[in-house]
Amino acid sequence: GEDVEQSLFLSVREGDSSVINCTYTDSSSTYLYWYKQEPGAGLQLLTYIFSNMDMKQDQRLTVLLNKKDKHLSLRIADTQTGDSAIYFCAETHSNSGYALNFGKGTSLLVTP
Amino acid sequence: EAQVTQNPRYLITVTGKKLTVTCSQNMNHEYMSWYRQDPGLGLRQIYYSMNVEVTDKGDVPEGYKVSRKEKRNFPLILESPSPNQTSLYFCASRTGAGGYTFGSGTRLTVV
Numbered sequence: 090g091e092d093v094e095q096s097l098f099l100s101v102r103e104g105d106s107s108v109i110n111c112t113y114t115d116s117s118s119t120y121l122y123w124y125k126q127e128p129g130a131g132l133q134l135l136t137y138i139f140s141n142m143d144m145k146q147d148q149r150l151t152v153l154l155n156k157k158d159k160h161l162s163l164r165i166a167d168t169q170t171g172d173s174a175i176y177f178c179a180e181t182h183s184n185s186g187y188a189l190n191f192g193k194g195t196s197l198l199v200t201p
Numbered sequence: 202e203a204q205v206t207q208n209p210r211y212l213i214t215v216t217g218k219k220l221t222v223t224c225s226q227n228m229n230h231e232y233m234s235w236y237r238q239d240p241g242l243g244l245r246q247i248y249y250s251m252n253v254e255v256t257d258k259g260d261v262p263e264g265y266k267v268s269r270k271e272k273r274n275f276p277l278i279l280e281s282p283s284p285n286q287t288s289l290y291f292c293a294s295r296t297g298a299g300g301y302t303f304g305s306g307t308r309l310t311v312v
Contacts, residue, residue: 113235130305137300188234189236
């Protein structure tokens with residue numbers, strides 16, 4: 090399938106903002122998602138954005154989409170130790186039956 | 202509560218012994234899917250189902266079977282498990298455009 094790329098690790102201090110980046114190659118992507126996985130747990134949908142949107146904000150989370158550059162980012166404001174987890178970027182499009190195509194995940198470590 | 206339920210959560214089995222991982226959703230979703238998660242490889246789709254009696258291969262279907270006889274259930278069958286199928290498995294159902302709901306995962310070890 091098409092590629093979804095993420096950096097593997099990110100470390101931030103508590104209270105700072107975190108920015109997790111993702112790039113994708115499929116120009117027909119319809120929806121783009123951010124999922125969170127805590128240790129030993131399943132995947133929790135954090136937020137998603139439709140491909141005709143540039144930005145979506147939901148409390149501490151801000152998603153930015155640059156469709157021209159195929160770049161998606163997730164900003165977490167006032168990062169807390171409870172935000173430490175793996176964050177997955179994923180894309181889907183109608184001509185793949187809306188299958189989720191995941192990046193390999195970014196491990197976010199929040200230090201006190 | 203809307204959810205996807207997988208069973209078992211943990212399973213250790215021996216090579217060649219047939220097993221089934223069950224998945225059930227209570228949201229009346231048409232689309233269901235199975236993924237496996239492996240270190241360094243992320244999540245990869247095994248099989249998916251668009252509706253009852255409609256199933257199709259994902260990216261890594263070899264060694265797996267599925268069935269979709271009822272809308273709520275989508276079991277994953279390993280007819281002859283091998284050690285390379287040791288993995289963390291997730292079932293998911295699609296909530297329309299808003300994304301997928303995932304089960305809690307099944308950690309399978311094949312020895």
